[in-house]
Amino acid sequence: MPSRQPGPHSDPDPVPPGDPPRWRRRKEARPQEIVAAAMDVFAERGFAAARLEEVAARAGVSKGTLYLYFPSKDELFKAVIRAAILPNLQQAEALVAAAGGPCFPVLERLLRMVARLIATTRMAVIPRLVIAEAGNFPELAAFYHREVIRRGFGLLAALLRRGVENGEFRPVAVDPTVRLIVAPLLMSAVWRTSFDGVDGEPPLEVTALVEIHIDNLRRVLLQDSGEGAP
Amino acid sequence: MPSRQPGPHSDPDPVPPGDPPRWRRRKEARPQEIVAAAMDVFAERGFAAARLEEVAARAGVSKGTLYLYFPSKDELFKAVIRAAILPNLQQAEALVAAAGGPCFPVLERLLRMVARLIATTRMAVIPRLVIAEAGNFPELAAFYHREVIRRGFGLLAALLRRGVENGEFRPVAVDPTVRLIVAPLLMSAVWRTSFDGVDGEPPLEVTALVEIHIDNLRRVLLQDSGEGAP
DNA sequence: TTTTTATAACTGACCAGTCAGTTATTAACA
DNA sequence: TGTTAATAACTGACTGGTCAGTTATAAAAA
Numbered sequence A, B: 001m002p003s004r005q006p007g008p009h010s011d012p013d014p015v016p017p018g019d020p021p022r023w024r025r026r027k028e029a030r031p032q033e034i035v036a037a038a039m040d041v042f043a044e045r046g047f048a049a050a051r052l053e054e055v056a057a058r059a060g061v062s063k064g065t066l067y068l069y070f071p072s073k074d075e076l077f078k079a080v081i082r083a084a085i086l087p088n089l090q091q092a093e094a095l096v097a098a099a100g101g102p103c104f105p106v107l108e109r110l111l112r113m114v115a116r117l118i119a120t121t122r123m124a125v126i127p128r129l130v131i132a133e134a135g136n137f138p139e140l141a142a143f144y145h146r147e148v149i150r151r152g153f154g155l156l157a158a159l160l161r162r163g164v165e166n167g168e169f170r171p172v173a174v175d176p177t178v179r180l181i182v183a184p185l186l187m188s189a190v191w192r193t194s195f196d197g198v199d200g201e202p203p204l205e206v207t208a209l210v211e212i213h214i215d216n217l218r219r220v221l222l223q224d225s226g227e228g229a230p
Numbered sequence C: 001t002t003t004t005t006a007t008a009a010c011t012g013a014c015c016a017g018t019c020a021g022t023t024a025t026t027a028a029c030a
Numbered sequence D: 001t002g003t004t005a006a007t008a009a010c011t012g013a014c015t016g017g018t019c020a021g022t023t024a025t026a027a028a029a030a
Helices: A028-047 A051-059 A063-069 A073-098 A104-120 A122-133 A138-165 A174-196 A207-221 B030-049 B052-059 B063-069 B073-098 B104-120 B122-133 B138-165 B176-195 B206-221
Strands: none
Touching: A028 A051, A028 A063, A028 A073, A028 B030, A051 A063, A051 A073, A051 B030, A073 A104, A073 A122, A073 A138, A073 B030, A104 A122, A104 A138, A104 A174, A104 A207, A122 A138, A122 A174, A122 B122, A138 A174, A138 B138, A174 A207, A174 B122, A174 B176, A174 B206, A207 B206, B030 B052, B030 B063, B030 B073, B030 B122, B030 B176, B052 B206, B073 B104, B073 B122, B073 B138, B104 B122, B104 B138, B104 B176, B104 B206, B122 B138, B122 B176, B138 B176, B176 B206
């Protein structure tokens, strides 16, 4: 059933003056809308199985329009990652920069912030996507490593060093400790987007997990905490 | 152009008696060889981007032969996972079952065993593969959850409970603690197969990481260790 | 009118899975 | 022992479908 073309002549209803046009120019709004739709589809299907036709449909445009704003599927993927991660990373950096005094409470705030992001936003899918596609897109892996991992690790490493220098923390090996701090968060994000709801498993309690993690870190990091667990 | 059947008589080069045949019947060896080749290709490319033609080539057979032994790409993928994981899981279960006395040394042995597997074998790629494809193959995710994760978690949970009951460990929350114990291992496996060598990063020191993890767990789990770190 | 933004039909490459035919191997028989 | 018939293992060209990316065309805006 073909659409209503305006008939060659004397068409009874060629394009009634008041009805909405078939599309509008919305140069400013398109990129965000496309990135949001792409994030949904990539999250559901992974990169390879995501179909650009579906991204376009969810963004309310045609496939061709995607290519007006993004030169390729790869670049669209990178845009999704940038949009999801960078604002949060900047927020975290600001949080650390602004804080003075003891380091452990800063660490606590950081971990809780990330836990909340993982538990409540779509951002949680990003690690899974990057992990899945790292092999096929070395350039993407490098991008993510450079723009996200290195910065995130650097942030934590600086905080740890500060804590060690002012005698608050034991003299730990910084790099491995950063990894051990991050691992449960990464695992939570991956879990929530891969196994939640599978096989009748109850959803992962990210917040509770992180609280216990923080408690453990207190025992591991602090020089001598005068508090025993009841 | 018909192939070179043994010419009836006086053929110049009919099939010189000593030369190897173009292929051999090797019904017994094929499945393992195909699974090994598939593991390599899946590891390098991920599931979706892996081409069965390449799997066949590396296994030294034609694509058709794959389908004599495995009904589909999905089933081949599951066979790869089964072959890589199950033997090790059984070994771990045996280790725990055989051990008596204090629990922490058993935990240490388990963690070191897994660390060695991650650092030195191709098994490390499995988590990445499953994570990547969990969305597209819910059945696979359920299979892995049931056959690997549940069993592995159960093993650790039982060990923890034993330690708590005999007063060796603090009364920890078992399920979250299991996750916190496993997370660094999972992260190491994923890291090694996604980011090692990217952006000039030195390879991850899995063994060293796990030793520090064990040290931290000592502080977290043990009721009261009479030893301070120097 | 021209320029910009968008569409939708199209193309070309890719690949999982199939199947008609080929070859190694074994068994039966001379 | 050598020859032949039967069968199981294997091959590789082919098919059908999918999908990233292209482009002719048209509508909206300037």
